[in-house]
Amino acid sequence: EPLYSLRMRAAEGRAHEDGGLHISGGERLSTREELEEAVSALLRKALHHSRGTADFINIAIEKVAQEEIPxxxxxxxxxxxxxxxxxxxxxxxxxxxxxxxxxxxxxxxxxxxxxxxxxxxxxxxxxxxxxxxxxxxxxxxxxxxxxxxxxxxxxxxxxxxxxxxxxxxxxxxxxxxxxxxxxxxxxxxxxxxxxxxxxxxxxxxxxxxxxxxxxxxxxxxxxxxxxxxxxxxxxxxxxxxxxxxxxxx
Ligand code: PML
Incomplete structure (x- = not known):
């Protein structure tokens, strides 16, 4: 079964030269079936964080090639x-x-x-x-x-x-x-x-x-x-x- 790597990064004021204030990050591994749920969980994490209000949220999803995962x-x-x-x-x-x-x-x-x-x-x-x-x-x-x-x-x-x-x-x-x-x-x-x-x-x-x-x-x-x-x-x-x-x- 294919496996996906998910990475989330949220920032505030990203337009600033320094890339803005880092708010939150998150990583998951997910099967295709659980992908929607995993994306929602990461989005929730990005939106509810006491460091600030994210105005930039990036969620990258990549298929993982590895067959045997330790x-x-x-x-x-x-x-x-x-x-x-x-x-x-x-x-x-x-x-x-x-x-x-x-x-x-x-x-x-x-x-x-x-x-x-x-x-x-x-x-x-x-x-x-x-x-x-x-x-x-x-x-x-x-x-x-x-x-x-x-x-x-x-x-x-x-x-x-x-x-x-x-x-x-x-x-x-x-x-x-x-x-x-x-x-x-x-x-x-x-x-x-x-x-x-x-x-x-x-x-x-x-x-x-x-x-x-x-x-x-x-x-x-x-x-x-x-x-x-x-x-x-x-x-x-x-x-x-x-x-x-x-x-x-
Ligand atoms: C984080 O918030 O990302 C780091 C949490 C570190 C401590 C977690 C714990 O209570 O064991």
Whole structure:
């Protein structure tokens, strides 16, 4: 059965030179039958976002050639109920350190995320030197072509009744694909949604670690940092994250 990759991007004021304010993005994999429903879900996501009102929405649909699509088990989840941004960021730094990210790289990661309000994709940093490894600017690296396998998703959601939200499902799917890429040491993420302050650190060893309060409510900052080993072939790494279809299940 043919499979389609869907990618949504929404922006406000795109006519501006800088491409406008990034509002929302989303990715799905869908069979032909479920395509309409998947498009509607992405459209809904674009239209109801607290970062702003989208006046540009692009939904790209592409048939995926791949025959055999690998299935990745979702990262195990743990939750750190920190009660302040200071405590949350300290927890995140601890988890990154335990995943073998250097202090210099951790510091650089926080600097980038706290000062970024318009990052569309992830920034790649050398996990030791903290040096930026990609040349994508604010466009960043956009992880795509991953989605939950329907049955496994239903079972997974039943097992985690507190994590009903679509947001968490999508973030776990993305983090699972990132953790599976050769070269990934860890990821640091918090949402650029001003009404959402929970973020996460994830890594192949630690799993998906949710942390309350990685930023203050109302802040537009946010995005993703992928910490990678110095030996990583960046072109191959980006190709895998952007182009290789994977199921989560
Ligand atoms: C996003 O909003 O796109 C990122 C969400 C990250 C945190 C999700 C969670 O609560 O686990």
């Amino acid at each position: 299935v990745l088990a979702p990262l195990p989840i743990s939750t750190y109920c920190t009660t302040s941004v200071q405590a949350g960021r300290k927890q995140a730094a601890d988890l990154l350190r335990q995943s073998s990210v250097s202090d210099a790289a951790i510091e650089r990661g926080f600097e980038i995320l706290t000062s970024s309000y318009n990052l569309r994709g992830a920034v790649l940093l050398d996990s030791q030197s903290g040096e930026r490894m990609d040349t994508r600017g604010t466009k960043g690296v956009r992880v795509s072509r991953m989605d939950w396998e329907r049955m496994s998703h239903a079972i997974w959601k039943k097992r985690q009744p507190l994590l009903e939200s679509v947001r968490v499902s999508e973030a776990v799917a993305l983090a699972t694909k990132v953790a599976s890429a050769a070269g990934t040491v860890a990821e640091l993420c918090w949402s650029d949604d001003p009404e959402y302050s929970t973020g996460y650190v994830s890594s192949p060893t630690k799993g998906y670690c949710r942390i309350f309060h990685l930023k203050e409510e109302g802040e537009l900052s946010g995005g993703r940092i992928f910490f990678v080993t110095a030996e990583t072939n960046i072109a191959d790494y980006i190709e895998y994250l952007e182009k290789m279809p994977v199921w989560i299940g």
